Amino acid sequence: MNKQRTKYTLGDYNLRVKRSATGKGLFAQESIGKGSRILEYTGRPVSEAEQYKDSGKYLFWTGKKSMINGNIPSNKARYINHSCVPNCEADGPEGRVFISALRKIKKGEELTYNYGEEYFDKHIGTQSCRCPKCR
Numbered sequence: 001m002n003k004q005r006t007k008y009t010l011g012d013y014n015l016r017v018k019r020s021a022t023g024k025g026l027f028a029q030e031s032i033g034k035g036s037r038i039l040e041y042t043g044r045p046v047s048e049a050e051q052y053k054d055s056g057k058y059l060f061w062t063g064k065k066s067m068i069n070g071n072i073p074s075n076k077a078r079y080i081n082h083s084c085v086p087n088c089e090a091d092g093p094e095g096r097v098f099i100s101a102l103r104k105i106k107k108g109e110e111l112t113y114n115y116g117e118e119y120f121d122k123h124i125g126t127q128s129c130r131c132p133k134c135r
Contacts (some may be wrong), residue, residue: 010098011036015111017079025110026079032105041077041090041097043068057123060090060097068097083112083131084117088129 014029015038032038037073041060050056058070058078070078077099080088088099088111099113112131120129128134 002023010040011038013038015039015076017076020081020110021132021135022081024079025081026076027110028105028107031107032101034101034104036101038088038099038111039077041068041070041099042075043070043072054122058108059120062092062097063094066095081131082115082129084114084129084133085131086112086114088113102103 010031013032013036014028017024017030018027019025020027027035043058043060046056046059048068050069051067056069056071059067060070061067072078080099087101087103087105087109089102090097090099090113092098099111107113109118116128
């Protein structure tokens with residue numbers, strides 16, 4: 001089966017949640033090709049009032065006025081940790097969030113993406129980054 005996926009197709013990759021250097025992480029149990037769409041970041045819709053509160057660590061904007069909270073049991077993507085030099089990215093199309101490989105990911109490697117400055121300002125503050133590059 002060809003694992004290199006088109007823009008709108010999700011992969012069917014063997015991924016495992018296990019202990020990482022920064023808590024629980026999501027690890028590839030097989031090689032994943034550059035550009036592959038690995039999985040979707042899913043969640044429950046967030047009300048407008050909750051959007052203004054903006055206090056959750058698993059929130060993703062899915063449009064100009066729509067947001068999801070990914071802290072749900074079925075969302076395996078919530079275990080993807082931050083890295084300043086990530087191997088994945090989170091991207092649309094509008095209304096959805098997909099995790100795609102920025103480069104080839106080796107079997108056993110942890111999946112990471114950059115959480116962004118806004119996340120650090122809200123949830124980490126003056127603590128230093130604990131990704132492999134910054135440790």
